[in-house]
Amino acid sequence: MKDKQIVFPSDFIAVEEELLQGEGTYVDEEHNIRASNIGEVFTDRQKYRAKVFIKTKRVNIPKVGNYVIGTVERVQKYNLLIKVFYINGREVHPPYSAIMHITKASNEYVESYDEAYAAGDIIKAKVIDAHSIPIQLETKDRELGVVFSWCSRCGEPAQKSGKNRLQCPECGLKMSRKTSITYGKEKVNLN
Numbered sequence: 249m250k251d252k253q254i255v256f257p258s259d260f261i262a263v264e265e266e267l268l269q270g271e272g273t274y275v276d277e278e279h280n281i282r283a284s285n286i287g288e289v290f291t292d293r294q295k296y297r298a299k300v301f302i303k304t305k306r307v308n309i310p311k312v313g314n315y316v317i318g319t320v321e322r323v324q325k326y327n328l329l330i331k332v333f334y335i336n337g338r339e340v341h342p343p344y345s346a347i348m349h350i351t352k353a354s355n356e357y358v359e360s361y362d363e364a365y366a367a368g369d370i371i372k373a374k375v376i377d378a379h380s381i382p383i384q385l386e387t388k389d390r391e392l393g394v395v396f397s398w399c400s401r402c403g404e405p406a407q408k409s410g411k412n413r414l415q416c417p418e419c420g421l422k423m424s425r426k427t428s429i430t431y432g433k434e435k436v437n438l439n
């Protein structure tokens with residue numbers, strides 16, 4: 249596909265072997281890179297492999313395959329209620345309400361959300377259903393899950409300490425979380 253060609257959501261762009269998936273695109277089950285937005289196709293050839301992305305004047309509506317960042321509003325035993333304030337790195341106003349069922353939290357078995365998330369956590373997740381209200385998310389991949397949180401006892405920023413563990417550098421409290429491998433590295437504006 250040539251650069252600057254206009255594509256529509258779900259349009260085929262390339263096979264996954266040819267290009268890396270970039271903003272505005274998703275990979276389907278047959279490993280094809282497809283458009284998730286309306287816009288112009290661009291390829292970034294700076295990298296080892298060219299990355300394809302779509303430039304669009306976005307209304308910023310969540311779509312399946314989009315990555316979102318949000319805060320955990322409420323923790324129920326089997327459902328997590330989330331407020332999404334970034335979609336694919338762009339801020340959204342007002343935030344979207346989202347929900348995640350416990351079976352979508354991790355590739356590993358999670359018995360109760362108490363052991364994976366807590367209210368106030370900043371999480372990165374993927375949209376799996378954008379037509380429902382609230383939209384539905386999952387955090388199964390390694391780069392998804394908690395990207396920032398605080399000590400539940402003293403409020404200090406928590407640090408990652410091993411897989412799915414956070415620890416407070418101040419008081420030493422250990423907390424169990426489904427953490428992202430990008431914990432502490434996501435650039436989010438926490439205003």
Ligand SMILES: [Zn+2]
Binds near residue numbers: 399418
């Ligand atoms: Zn603490």
